[in-house]
Amino acid sequence: MQMSPIIISMKTASAAIAFTFLLGIFVARWVVNIKSEKAKMVLDGILTLPLVLPPTVVGFLLLIIFGVNRPIGKFLLEFLGVKIVFSWPATVIAAVVISFPLMYRSARGAFEQIDPDLVMAAKTLGMSERKIFWRITMPLALPGVAGGGILAFARGLGEFGATAMIAGNIAHETRTLPLAIYTEVAAGNMEAASYYVIIVMSISFLVVALTNYFSLKERKYLK
Amino acid sequence: MKKNIIMLMIICLVFSLVGCGKNTPTDESTITIAAAASLKNCVDDVLIPMFTEKYPDIQVKATYDSSGKLQTQIEQGADIDVFMSASMKQMNELAEKGFMIHDSIVELLENKIVLIVPVNNTKEIREFKDILKADQIAIGDQASVPAGQYAKEALTNLNLWGQVIEKASLGTNVTEVLNWVAEGSADAGIVYSTDAASTKKVKVVAEAPEGSVSKVIYPVGIVKTSKDEASAKKFLDFLQTEEVKKVFESYGFVAK
Numbered sequence: 162m163q164m165s166p167i168i169i170s171m172k173t174a175s176a177a178i179a180f181t182f183l184l185g186i187f188v189a190r191w192v193v194n195i196k197s198e199k200a201k202m203v204l205d206g207i208l209t210l211p212l213v214l215p216p217t218v219v220g221f222l223l224l225i226i227f228g229v230n231r232p233i234g235k236f237l238l239e240f241l242g243v244k245i246v247f248s249w250p251a252t253v254i255a256a257v258v259i260s261f262p263l264m265y266r267s268a269r270g271a272f273e274q275i276d277p278d279l280v281m282a283a284k285t286l287g288m289s290e291r292k293i294f295w296r297i298t299m300p301l302a303l304p305g306v307a308g309g310g311i312l313a314f315a316r317g318l319g320e321f322g323a324t325a326m327i328a329g330n331i332a333h334e335t336r337t338l339p340l341a342i343y344t345e346v347a348a349g350n351m352e353a354a355s356y357y358v359i360i361v362m363s364i365s366f367l368v369v370a371l372t373n374y375f376s377l378k379e380r381k382y383l384k
Numbered sequence: 385m386k387k388n389i390i391m392l393m394i395i396c397l398v399f400s401l402v403g404c405g406k407n408t409p410t411d412e413s414t415i416t417i418a419a420a421a422s423l424k425n426c427v428d429d430v431l432i433p434m435f436t437e438k439y440p441d442i443q444v445k446a447t448y449d450s451s452g453k454l455q456t457q458i459e460q461g462a463d464i465d466v467f468m469s470a471s472m473k474q475m476n477e478l479a480e481k482g483f484m485i486h487d488s489i490v491e492l493l494e495n496k497i498v499l500i501v502p503v504n505n506t507k508e509i510r511e512f513k514d515i516l517k518a519d520q521i522a523i524g525d526q527a528s529v530p531a532g533q534y535a536k537e538a539l540t541n542l543n544l545w546g547q548v549i550e551k552a553s554l555g556t557n558v559t560e561v562l563n564w565v566a567e568g569s570a571d572a573g574i575v576y577s578t579d580a581a582s583t584k585k586v587k588v589v590a591e592a593p594e595g596s597v598s599k600v601i602y603p604v605g606i607v608k609t610s611k612d613e614a615s616a617k618k619f620l621d622f623l624q625t626e627e628v629k630k631v632f633e634s635y636g637f638v639a640k
Contacts, residue, residue: 224567224569228567228568228569229567229568229569230502230504230567230568244519246567246568246569247520247553247564247569247570325556325560327569329520329522329553329564329569329570330525330553330554330555330556331520331551331552331553331554332549332552332554335553336554343556344525344527344528344554344556346453346456347450347452347453347456347525347527347528347529347556348452348525348527348528349452349455349456349527349528350527
């Protein structure tokens with residue numbers, strides 16, 4: 162068993178959750194505040210899409226965006242000298258896109274569950290929107306938001322399909338745990354694969370346990 | 385009320401049984417082929433339609449993947465009748481372990497190992513030696529993909545393997561390798577001539593130098609657990625007809 166897939170996976174999942182966490186909260190807050198129900202529905206559909214699409218479809222779409230023969234990928238390569246595909250950042254991009262809906266939906270759910278009277282009360286007392294968000298909304302929504310963050314982290318850690326398509330399978334560079342497992346199984350090295358499997362299962366179990374802990378806290382909080 | 389529900393359930397059951405009887409023609413059989421990814425276009429587009437036209441009572445299902453993965457699936461008891469491997473290695477291992485019907489195995493085709501680059505490649509890669517000019521190289525995983533084993537053999541004989549593996553992205557089947565190069569994600573790759581012939585997005589720059597790599601033989605055989613050996617045998621015989629040989633050749637293979 163090599164250590165590099167474990168390290169790469171942890172690095173990828175950590176970098177991805179940093180983006181996903183902030184992006185998810187920001188976008189959820191934005192969508193919650195949209196007045197038009199129709200616009201909300203369409204937007205929600207688009208933002209949730211990566212959750213229900215096969216990861217290979219997401220990988221395909223990412224390839225259309227970042228592939229070196231495609232407009233954006235070409236631009237990045239020719240003008241900035243950045244090749245996204247087959248590089249470590251590609252694993253992060255795949256993980257962010259795939260795990261985003263989990264974060265976004267959890268945060269949105271948490272925001273919508275907050276008693277609007279509390280927000281109204283703050284408004285009558287002259288609190289600014291920004292202050293209300295940080296002092297009232299966020300603390301109340303925190304357990305849900307944290308739970309979403311943990312789920313999104315786990316999903317990013319497990320990302321395989323889209324990663325294989327845009328990041329490839331380069332040892333010590335883009336070979337994450339799921340790719341390492343796939344490679345070992347394909348080669349018939351069940352033993353090597355089983356070590357990686359145990360690691361992924363341990364982390365995933367820890368994550369579910371943590372999520373339960375947060376939801377328990379949330380329930381106590383609401384009571 | 386209870387009685388009604390029970391009646392309804394009985395009626396449903398009866399209907400489902402009736403449906404069963406009607407939908408299962410007695411003389412139709414199904415065989416499942418597991419074929420190397422490099423055979424997909426040829427088998428899917430031409431051979432299966434051709435075969436079912438000849439034998440309308442035999443349904444053919446096909447699954448495609450790297451030969452190594454198919455080998456694992458057959459060993460794990462997958463419901464497969466005919467195995468078309470892209471290398472003798474997988475077939476021999478399966479035969480040794482008793483998963484194949486020994487005398488059914490035939491050396492069917494030969495393929496060539498080639499170096500490919502994206503069509504608009506600017507890295508000036510013209511022969512195998514130039515492969516190190518590529519920033520990223522796509523090859524099949526030598527542990528499971530025959531095309532990768534041949535690539536390793538050729539590169540080892542050319543004293544390039546050690547440097548190539550440093551920047552190689554290992555595909556889990558040869559189609560993945562081809563697509564990586566076709567999309568320009570990798571600057572160079574090693575695949576079969578048949579794969580290279582299947583897309584206009586890649587350019588063949590060189591064949592593996594004579595003697596650097598062993599012959600690429602595609603064997604085919606019947607899996608021992610086949611439930612319909614007679615139909616599987618018909619398919620194997622069909623693969624060796626003159627007609628089919630021509631089809632294989634049009635896809636870049638050399639028929640044996």
